[in-house]
Amino acid sequence: MTGTADAADPVAATVAAIRCWSGITLPGEMARHALRDLEAMRRGLAALHGTLAFEDEPSGFELALHDLKEQP
Amino acid sequence: MTDALPAGGDLAALSLTEAAAAVAAGEATATDLVRACLARIDAHDGAVNALIRLDRDEALQAAAAADQARAAGAPLGPLHGVPLAQKDMYYRAGRVSSCGSAIRREFAPAVTATVIGRLDAAGSIDLGTLNMAEFAFNPTGHNHHRGDCHNPWDLARCTGGSSSGSGAGVAARFFYGALGSDTGGSIRLPATMCGVTGIKPTQTRVSRFGVMPLSFTCDNVGPLARTARDCARLLGVIAGHDPKDPTSAREPVPDYEAALDGDLRGQRVAVVDWFLEGAEPAILHVFERALQVLRDRGAEVHRLDAPVLDAVATYGGVISRVEAATIHAEWMRGRVAEYAPHFVGRLYPGYAIPAHAYVEALSRRGPVLREFVAQAMGHADLVAVPTLRAHVPTLAETDLETDFAAHWDRHMALTANTRPFNYLGLPAASIPIGFDDNGVPVGLTLAARPFAEARVLRAADAYQRDTDWHRRMPTAVA
Numbered sequence: 001m002t003g004t005a006d007a008a009d010p011v012a013a014t015v016a017a018i019r020c021w022s023g024i025t026l027p028g029e030m031a032r033h034a035l036r037d038l039e040a041m042r043r044g045l046a047a048l049h050g051t052l053a054f055e056d057e058p059s060g061f062e063l064a065l066h067d068l069k070e071q072p
Numbered sequence: 073m074t075d076a077l078p079a080g081g082d083l084a085a086l087s088l089t090e091a092a093a094a095v096a097a098g099e100a101t102a103t104d105l106v107r108a109c110l111a112r113i114d115a116h117d118g119a120v121n122a123l124i125r126l127d128r129d130e131a132l133q134a135a136a137a138a139d140q141a142r143a144a145g146a147p148l149g150p151l152h153g154v155p156l157a158q159k160d161m162y163y164r165a166g167r168v169s170s171c172g173s174a175i176r177r178e179f180a181p182a183v184t185a186t187v188i189g190r191l192d193a194a195g196s197i198d199l200g201t202l203n204m205a206e207f208a209f210n211p212t213g214h215n216h217h218r219g220d221c222h223n224p225w226d227l228a229r230c231t232g233g234s235s236s237g238s239g240a241g242v243a244a245r246f247f248y249g250a251l252g253s254d255t256g257g258s259i260r261l262p263a264t265m266c267g268v269t270g271i272k273p274t275q276t277r278v279s280r281f282g283v284m285p286l287s288f289t290c291d292n293v294g295p296l297a298r299t300a301r302d303c304a305r306l307l308g309v310i311a312g313h314d315p316k317d318p319t320s321a322r323e324p325v326p327d328y329e330a331a332l333d334g335d336l337r338g339q340r341v342a343v344v345d346w347f348l349e350g351a352e353p354a355i356l357h358v359f360e361r362a363l364q365v366l367r368d369r370g371a372e373v374h375r376l377d378a379p380v381l382d383a384v385a386t387y388g389g390v391i392s393r394v395e396a397a398t399i400h401a402e403w404m405r406g407r408v409a410e411y412a413p414h415f416v417g418r419l420y421p422g423y424a425i426p427a428h429a430y431v432e433a434l435s436r437r438g439p440v441l442r443e444f445v446a447q448a449m450g451h452a453d454l455v456a457v458p459t460l461r462a463h464v465p466t467l468a469e470t471d472l473e474t475d476f477a478a479h480w481d482r483h484m485a486l487t488a489n490t491r492p493f494n495y496l497g498l499p500a501a502s503i504p505i506g507f508d509d510n511g512v513p514v515g516l517t518l519a520a521r522p523f524a525e526a527r528v529l530r531a532a533d534a535y536q537r538d539t540d541w542h543r544r545m546p547t548a549v550a
Contacts, residue, residue, distance in 0.1 A: 027416040030417025034417050064439075067442075
């Protein structure tokens with residue numbers, strides 16, 4: 001894939017990347033349409049750049065659940 | 073109004089806790105209850121399609137045994153003799169659990185889910201298994217393989233999903249309660265659309281051993297029933313640590329029913345503007361009326377905003393899509409034709425999300441939860457949310473297989489106010505608060521801090537003491 005090809009048809013590039021990494025081929029036009037919805041997710045993630053802290057890790061969630069429970 | 077539901081001689085009209093009390097007091101037998109439920113199923117499930125499997129003879133035999141046990145003076149569990157039915161993804165050893173799919177049409181697990189074992193031990197009667205979205209991956213109630221489930225208030229409209237048969241069957245008085253599962257709203261959506269009560273507990277509150285996975289970090293097990301008191305009874309039975317599910321919390325399980333005192337004085341309820349964006353005026357009208365009921369009980373309601381919810385929505389979508397895609401990857405490579413076309417259409421984008429985005433979503437979950445609690449619950453005990461921002465759509469309006477592009481946005485919008493609580497891991501219950509312009513139920517979500525299910529249920533019960541929406545019989549199956 002080239003940067004130029006990606007820009008010209010990002011959906012085709014994504015389909016190719018999924019096939020390459022997952023071995024899963026495009027299962028139909030519904031899937032192609034749903035791929036376009038990822039653009040909103042990509043924008044959402046871009047808006048969150050700058051919030052991930054160096055020490056953040058998944059186990060912090062269980063700790064937060066217990067820290068934030070109501071105190072008797 | 074009193075807590076008692078008018079029975080009118082119709083045992084199926086009792087709430088779950090009333091039915092249990094009737095059996096315990098000898099005012100009805102378990103056999104009576106099962107027969108009342110079977111009569112409702114025989115009369116109306118042809119139209120609703122809530123059940124996948126009905127174990128009629130086994131249920132009657134179990135009821136007879138329950139009646140004999142009571143007559144012999146055996147100790148009675150909190151659900152003794154009460155008919156339930158479960159979403160077809162709760163494993164019972166040796167019984168087919170299709171998960172609403174074709175791929176698992178013959179799948180008979182070797183294990184029994186911990187929650188099923190706990191309901192059995194509490195004395196409940198298992199009527200059978202319930203319709204659901206294929207692999208619990210759909211918020212509407214469509215099922216390509218088993219037939220769509222239909223809303224008992226309007227058979228043309230969605231039941232909500234993925235626990236479609238659970239919501240529709242409880243509403244139609246086919247049984248007194250049911251388990252649902254909730255990864256993005258799959259308990260709360262059927263509860264609101266079908267006019268019943270449902271609670272998604274705190275993440276880790278209930279064991280998921282023996283339960284079909286969809287998203288291992290956001291899946292939750294919880295009950296749907298007619299009242300908050302019913303849900304308190306069921307949650308009290310199923311909650312608590314399970315050595316077979318190492319992710320289940322070791323937090324003690326409180327007596328949820330003991331918390332239902334009707335007292336909301338001093339309770340601070342936050343209404344977060346983010347959840348009201350784009351909401352239909354008719355929904356807002358019903359929502360505001362419900363808030364007034366809470367105020368009349370002594371609650372203090374105030375509005376605020378929680379900007380972190382944009383991050384919650386984005387990260388929540390990342391996690392659920394990636395995990396579902398991963399779980400189904402082997403079948404997507406080898407058995408894709410056995411899925412419904414709309415299922416693979418919705419699942420496929422999950423394979424395109426970068427691994428670093430997924431890890432970021434997991435890593436930010438704790439800090440984002442802290443931010444949300446600070447923004448929304450710093451000065452509030454509860455958050456109140458309209459469960460849906462729009463009226464309940466028809467099955468045709470959300471059928472992705474007839475027009476994927478046209479129906480996609482409506483489909484995705486259904487979970488806007490439910491999915492955030494899965495990423496946040498907070499307990500959230502939906503209760504019926506009225507009807508939309510089409511005469512289909514509207515729901516109110518009440519959420520609270522981690523492990524504060526008792527507070528949520530207390531508020532829901534207090535609301536139901538002053539209203540009768542939860543008592544209404546669905547018009548299409550009256």
